[in-house]
Amino acid sequence: MKQEYQQFKQLLQEFLPAEQIISDPLRTLAYGTDASFYRLIPQLVLRPESEQAVARIVKLAFNHRVPVTFRAAGTSLSGQAITDSVLIQLKDGWKGYQIADDASRITLQPGVIGGHANGYLAPFNKKIGPDPASINTAMIGGIAANNASGMCCGTAQNSYRTLHSMKLILADGTSVDTGDSHSVTAFRKSHGSLLTALEVLALQTRDNAALRQRIEHKYRLKNTTGYALNALIDYRDPIEIMQHLMIGSEGTLGFISSITYNTVDEHPDKASALIFFPTVRITCEAVAILKKTPVSAVEMMDRAGLRSIENKPGMPDFIKQLPDDAAALLVETRAGCKDHLAEQVEQIKASIASLETVRDIEFTTDPQEYSKYWAIRKGLFPAVGAVRQTGTTVIIEDVAFPVDQLADAVHDLHQIFVKWDYNEALIFGHALEGNLHFVFTQSFDDQTEIDRYEGLMDDVATLVVDKYDGSLKAEHGTGRNMAPYVEKEWGAQAYALMWEIKELFDPHNILNPGVLLNRNAHVHLENLKPLPAADPLVDKCIECGFCEPTCPSRDLTLTPRQRIVIWREIARLEASHEDPERLAELRKEYLYQGIDTCAACGLCSTTCPVEINTGDLTRVLRSRNNERHTKLAQWLAEHYGGVMTASKVAFKGADLTHGLIGTKAMTAICDTTRKLSGGRVQQWTPAMPTAAPKINIHRPVTDPDAPKVVYLPSCASRAMGPARGDDEQTSLAEKTEQLLRKAGYQVIYPENLDQLCCGMPFQSKGMFEAADYKAAETEAMLLKATNNGEYPVFSDTSPCSLRLKDNTDQRIKLFDTVEFIHEFLLDRLVITPVDETVALHITCSTTRMGVGDKLKRIVAACVTNLVIPEQITCCGFAGDKGFSTPELNESALRSLRDDVVECTSGYSTSRTCEIGLSHHSGLDYKSIIYLLDRVSQPKLNADNRVPENKLIQHTNTEQ
Numbered sequence: 001m002k003q004e005y006q007q008f009k010q011l012l013q014e015f016l017p018a019e020q021i022i023s024d025p026l027r028t029l030a031y032g033t034d035a036s037f038y039r040l041i042p043q044l045v046l047r048p049e050s051e052q053a054v055a056r057i058v059k060l061a062f063n064h065r066v067p068v069t070f071r072a073a074g075t076s077l078s079g080q081a082i083t084d085s086v087l088i089q090l091k092d093g094w095k096g097y098q099i100a101d102d103a104s105r106i107t108l109q110p111g112v113i114g115g116h117a118n119g120y121l122a123p124f125n126k127k128i129g130p131d132p133a134s135i136n137t138a139m140i141g142g143i144a145a146n147n148a149s150g151m152c153c154g155t156a157q158n159s160y161r162t163l164h165s166m167k168l169i170l171a172d173g174t175s176v177d178t179g180d181s182h183s184v185t186a187f188r189k190s191h192g193s194l195l196t197a198l199e200v201l202a203l204q205t206r207d208n209a210a211l212r213q214r215i216e217h218k219y220r221l222k223n224t225t226g227y228a229l230n231a232l233i234d235y236r237d238p239i240e241i242m243q244h245l246m247i248g249s250e251g252t253l254g255f256i257s258s259i260t261y262n263t264v265d266e267h268p269d270k271a272s273a274l275i276f277f278p279t280v281r282i283t284c285e286a287v288a289i290l291k292k293t294p295v296s297a298v299e300m301m302d303r304a305g306l307r308s309i310e311n312k313p314g315m316p317d318f319i320k321q322l323p324d325d326a327a328a329l330l331v332e333t334r335a336g337c338k339d340h341l342a343e344q345v346e347q348i349k350a351s352i353a354s355l356e357t358v359r360d361i362e363f364t365t366d367p368q369e370y371s372k373y374w375a376i377r378k379g380l381f382p383a384v385g386a387v388r389q390t391g392t393t394v395i396i397e398d399v400a401f402p403v404d405q406l407a408d409a410v411h412d413l414h415q416i417f418v419k420w421d422y423n424e425a426l427i428f429g430h431a432l433e434g435n436l437h438f439v440f441t442q443s444f445d446d447q448t449e450i451d452r453y454e455g456l457m458d459d460v461a462t463l464v465v466d467k468y469d470g471s472l473k474a475e476h477g478t479g480r481n482m483a484p485y486v487e488k489e490w491g492a493q494a495y496a497l498m499w500e501i502k503e504l505f506d507p508h509n510i511l512n513p514g515v516l517l518n519r520n521a522h523v524h525l526e527n528l529k530p531l532p533a534a535d536p537l538v539d540k541c542i543e544c545g546f547c548e549p550t551c552p553s554r555d556l557t558l559t560p561r562q563r564i565v566i567w568r569e570i571a572r573l574e575a576s577h578e579d580p581e582r583l584a585e586l587r588k589e590y591l592y593q594g595i596d597t598c599a600a601c602g603l604c605s606t607t608c609p610v611e612i613n614t615g616d617l618t619r620v621l622r623s624r625n626n627e628r629h630t631k632l633a634q635w636l637a638e639h640y641g642g643v644m645t646a647s648k649v650a651f652k653g654a655d656l657t658h659g660l661i662g663t664k665a666m667t668a669i670c671d672t673t674r675k676l677s678g679g680r681v682q683q684w685t686p687a688m689p690t691a692a693p694k695i696n697i698h699r700p701v702t703d704p705d706a707p708k709v710v711y712l713p714s715c716a717s718r719a720m721g722p723a724r725g726d727d728e729q730t731s732l733a734e735k736t737e738q739l740l741r742k743a744g745y746q747v748i749y750p751e752n753l754d755q756l757c758c759g760m761p762f763q764s765k766g767m768f769e770a771a772d773y774k775a776a777e778t779e780a781m782l783l784k785a786t787n788n789g790e791y792p793v794f795s796d797t798s799p800c801s802l803r804l805k806d807n808t809d810q811r812i813k814l815f816d817t818v819e820f821i822h823e824f825l826l827d828r829l830v831i832t833p834v835d836e837t838v839a840l841h842i843t844c845s846t847t848r849m850g851v852g853d854k855l856k857r858i859v860a861a862c863v864t865n866l867v868i869p870e871q872i873t874c875c876g877f878a879g880d881k882g883f884s885t886p887e888l889n890e891s892a893l894r895s896l897r898d899d900v901v902e903c904t905s906g907y908s909t910s911r912t913c914e915i916g917l918s919h920h921s922g923l924d925y926k927s928i929i930y931l932l933d934r935v936s937q938p939k940l941n942a943d944n945r946v947p948e949n950k951l952i953q954h955t956n957t958e959q
Helices: 003-012 025-031 051-064 114-124 140-145 181-190 192-207 209-218 238-246 280-290 303-309 317-321 338-351 367-378 380-387 403-419 447-467 483-490 492-505 560-576 580-596 603-607 614-625 627-638 640-661 663-676 715-719 732-742 768-785 798-807 817-828 844-848 852-862 886-892 911-921 928-935 950-958
Strands: 044-046 068-071 086-089 097-099 105-108 163-169 175-177 255-262 269-277 297-302 327-335 393-400 426-430 435-442 689-691 708-712 720-723 746-748 793-795 814-816 829-831 834-840 863-867 905-908 925-927 936-938
Touching: 003 044, 003 051, 025 044, 025 560, 025 580, 051 068, 051 086, 051 163, 051 255, 097 114, 105 114, 114 140, 140 255, 163 238, 175 181, 181 192, 181 238, 192 209, 192 238, 192 492, 209 483, 209 492, 269 280, 269 338, 269 367, 280 297, 280 327, 280 338, 280 403, 297 303, 297 367, 303 327, 303 380, 303 426, 327 338, 327 367, 367 380, 380 393, 380 426, 380 435, 393 447, 403 426, 403 435, 403 447, 447 483, 483 492, 560 580, 560 614, 580 614, 603 614, 603 844, 614 627, 627 640, 627 768, 640 663, 640 689, 640 715, 708 732, 708 768, 715 720, 715 732, 715 911, 720 911, 732 746, 732 925, 732 928, 732 936, 768 798, 793 798, 793 817, 798 814, 798 817, 798 844, 814 817, 817 829, 817 852, 817 928, 829 928, 834 852, 834 928, 844 852, 852 863, 852 928, 886 911, 905 911, 905 928, 911 925, 925 928, 928 936
Parallel strands: 044 086, 068 086, 708 746, 708 793, 793 814, 834 863, 834 905, 905 925
Antiparallel strands: 097 105, 105 255, 163 175, 163 255, 269 327, 297 327, 297 426, 393 435, 426 435, 689 720, 829 936
16 A cells, blocks of 8 residues: 555544455455446545545545545446545445435435335335436445436436435535535535635526537437536526536535435336337337327337347247348336326327338237336347457447437447447447447457557547537446547537536545546546456456345455456466465455355346356355365265254254353353354354254155145254244244145155255355265155156255256256245135234345245235345355354344334244344244244135145146
8 A cells, every 4th residue: 555545544543443444455456346347446445334424534535635436336337436546435324215205305325226215215106217227236326426317217307307405525525415404504604605606607607608508409418428517507506506516427526425306206007019120210210209209218229239139038039030220119108097008008109100110019018028128128238248258348338319310320330330340239228318328349458459449439429429419428427438528529618617617626636536527538548457267157247236235245245246356356367477475365365255255145146137146156166175075075965864963963952051051151152162263163143943853754644635745844944943932833844744734735755854955055165066966866855756746846945945946857846935835825725814014034045036026925915014124135144154154144134133123023935044034133033834824724615625736737737
């Protein structure tokens, strides 16, 4: 670390806790990475938890001339959120929100994810205006600071247009709340000169006819290039001018510590159509017509874009036969009721009925169907990322043209791609606003490639500005990438005005310097991010960060994106041999930061645009580290019954000790022992299970005509009983059998049950051979028990269900708890819901199997009130990580107790997860089997028999 930053760090330590000041090489690189194709490594990463702390940091930076950059989610694409100085990163302390009584406004801190904000507003049929494609990852701070828009909001509902007020911190550390009259009055006194200067600039701008007309003309389109100069002509109050200048300023004028939006209506009824046209020109003619109809979104996809997804599962075959100049429009319309929606659909269809289409226009109101259409549109960017060559990056640019010139603009862009040999480039975007994105792959390995990229960007700038007078950045923000072209787009006079604004707010140039405005004509070609080959499992990663909100270790160590960043750097250093000391340090630190604290839950793959499961990489690395234990793992696999017996003995011994000395003494002794052992002794908590009783697999058959189900209790269910003090002391296996019999089933257990395991305990540690051995052994027993697949299999633990589905003979019809209940038990039971508020944890495996919504419906049918904590994804218990690395479980569940304070109990579908959930919530978490059994009775037909099972009828038909 440079000397000046050492001194700055010492001053920070006077008021910031040590854990909020990060300077080690691994984490500064990991935390300093954003979604752009630039790389700068900060000297310091700070994670303050309050406005007061940020204000002190900024004031200190102002006094010592230390540049600072603000970072929320880091999904920005143009290099807005990177620095080689001080990065201020927002974490848990910035997720507060408040909704007005009539839901007409919502106040949000900058760390709130945009999708979560819409979730808070959903019960009121409201939402925030901005709707970027990254809304489920992007945070409000970045959405506002970049004036992000999206597919439906256009210019009428972006942050600039829907802003009510904000709290902000200026470069000198001063705070002001524009929604608080007392704060504004004080600010007018303390910063009267700033406000007067803004008034003068606004007056001069309005009086300058040419400049005013230029600004009005530029904002006829979506435009985020440079500062929001329209604030100078739209508003006269300098407070309003100031807060609207902050929108889109990319943290270069101040820090938005909270923002209040005017909300917009979220219409409940929607209809979408994917319309194919034979040529781009006809497609663009349709756009101009549709702009006058009640459409909420019109997304265009060119032929190259359609070609990139035509072979994906579920795509209709006719896409492959489309002509070379074909294009498509994804059209959506929304209404407050179904009748109005139907009228709008007919109006839209009639408006373009005279245009030639490849196929008939068909709108759908089925959410599953139109979600497929939107998945096609959203899949275009990752489709390029998934097929790019290793070592190249994916670049997405973002321009806007007048809608009436869209066809010519698309043609001209295609010609530029041909000129510079970007054959894979594709075009799509928000056609209704003339806003087009073009995506291409780029290598920066040599000067020839950099020169090619420069030529492309220069030609694009000339085309957009000189020929069409469009916008070089419509919604992705200026960043470093377009900073050299701001003057070209706006002209010398407006550009000089932007510099005046920057110097007025930030006279020492400490706020995100070099971003948005930069006199270096080649800044967009410098500090380019390397993407070396690291491992085929993760080489397709484009470092977008979409994975981060799902990761249980995101607040403890690293996220999937950051794990990949560090592993790529390790691979680069290994290949280059340039810095062996740094390589050794990164390898050493990565053991804990990257490997030990990864839950390997795979949730990252569910939000990754190219479906990367970073847990797969973690398991491979664990396998390499554990090679010397391969023989031991195989021995344990072959003697698994003994392992299970030993586990029960351990649980029984711990429980007996707990009963003798009490919870307080047991906790103290175990915590001390773990500390003295350096963490080698595993964690004990009062939620630790007792030993489960042995399962009686030879119960007499009471109804030989009853449908059969093979019940496979997981090894966790067979070993772990309820915790001491739980209100329900029946083991899960016993309770499950009771429920299945209640529903009229004859329960069959597979042979050698004590020996069986899905292999997950071995797989999670990278012991792949032992894991596969156990899965194969279980497969053989299940085939025998099911009569080669004639009977269904009920698996009571979701992680085990997921692994078995992926690793057993397809003849075995294996159902997870959720699936079996939802598809078959609900029809055979009468449920009387109880008046209770319960918590539900949806395990990572449940999410990955795609049955989370079914689980919600099951629990919602059993109780009157259901709470699903939104910040909790994977619980981080991860098999035995809750015992060996309890800080991962603690971090993942850090907000749980507050979220479930009104609940009486909690439910899930994994016994190990329930241990951590119980410990960190103060509730008794158990399987949903217990809840369903408690609220249900058998459903009898006229003969007082449970009705025939539709599953058995279905499978018999298949046979």
